[in-house]
Amino acid sequence: MIRSVVRGTGAALPRRIMKNADFEGMVETSDEWIAQRTGIRQRHIAADDETTASLGEAAARAALADAGLTPDDIDLIVLATSTPNNTFPATAVEIQNRLGMQHGFAFDMQAVCSGFVYAVTTADLYIRGGLAKRVLVIGSETFSRILDWSDRSTCVLFGDGAGAIVLEAGEGAGAIADRGVLAASLRSDGAHKEKLFVDGGPSTTGTVGHLRMEGREVFKHAVGMITDVIEATFSTAGITADDLDWFVPHQANKRIIDASAKKLGIAEQKVVVTVDLHGNTSAASVPLALSVAVADGRIKKGDLVLLEAMGGGFTWGAVLVRW
Ligand code: ACO
Secondary structure, eight states, rough: EEEEEEEEEEEESHHHHHHEGGGGTSOOOOOOHHHHHHHHOOEEOOOOOHHHHHHHHHHHHHHHHHTTTOOOGGOEEEEEOSOSSSSSSSSSHHHHHHHOOOSSSSEEOOOOHHHHHHHHHHHHHHTTSSSSEEEEEEEEEEGGGGTTTHHHHHHTTEEEEEEEEEEEEEEEEEEEESSSEEEEEEOOOOGGGGGGEEEETTTTTSSOOOOOEEHHHHHHHHHHHHHHHHHHHHHTTTGGGOSSSSEEEEOOOOOHHHHHHHHOOOOGGGBBOOOOOOOOOGGHHHHHHHHHHTTTTOOOTTTTEEEEETTTTTEEEEEEEEO
């Protein structure tokens, strides 16, 4: 059977790093509060010339270089983002043009922080359905543009950045030992919209709006939703937490990551954590964490890797990949 195998990873971060202490003169907060409640120590913030498209392009080029491929080899670009350069055209199409691609197709996917998990699942279906052989899956965000910088309960949590992987069609036996995407489980529930949303949009206010979040409410739901979808993925694949080599969760809050891993019985040393370095970069957080763990040699060919995310909507999901 056809499997979607990871062939390369890449990342791109804005030049400017903003430390927790840099917020202290802006809103009533402290490095200690932010670090203790979230695990975040710093985040990258885009300059005017750094956009979702430019960061996405840079991450895509890095992933292509890692794969030993060029844009000519790519059939499809799926970009997960909630902060597109424009309402339309899709930022994925802009990245396609920046890469010099005049073939193939590209589209954006909007599932907020779960965007990358949704995008990998979608790309896998295009590959297994025979519509694409090689797909660039990118998560790129500039959440700094939609933050209310006077709201301490949200502005300290988010950062900008991009990560990408190249998925390529390969042959598998239909077994758990195959390399590639092995199982996935996706969920959404719009009843939770008011807990995490942006208060503007083209069809309502005609403005871009700002991110609004009832953090405590999101926190209350997060661990249960994350563990449900991971258990469903384990059940589909016929594995347990002990079979995993690496758990790469959405990087929103260290306390949510720790509580989810504990509830699932995933050993602490198998959990990839980058929230301290990047903050919550929404759809970019999972591929950024992946790129760090691949670059430092933790994630290796043949490893069993679980990706997970939960975010606005609510949306949530998990994907199991043998690297
Ligand atoms: N500095 C200092 N104090 C603060 C700050 C701050 N930056 N922000 C809030 N506080 C205060 C609050 O006002 C509150 O004060 P009060 O008790 O006097 O009312 C107090 O700190 C505690 O606030 P809580 O909201 O209860 O703090 P909590 O421990 O829940 O931590 C946090 C807040 C970090 C937001 C947490 O709830 C969280 O991580 N939630 C989940 C976020 C998440 O996972 N989002 C999903 C993905 S994001 C996406 O999809 C786009």
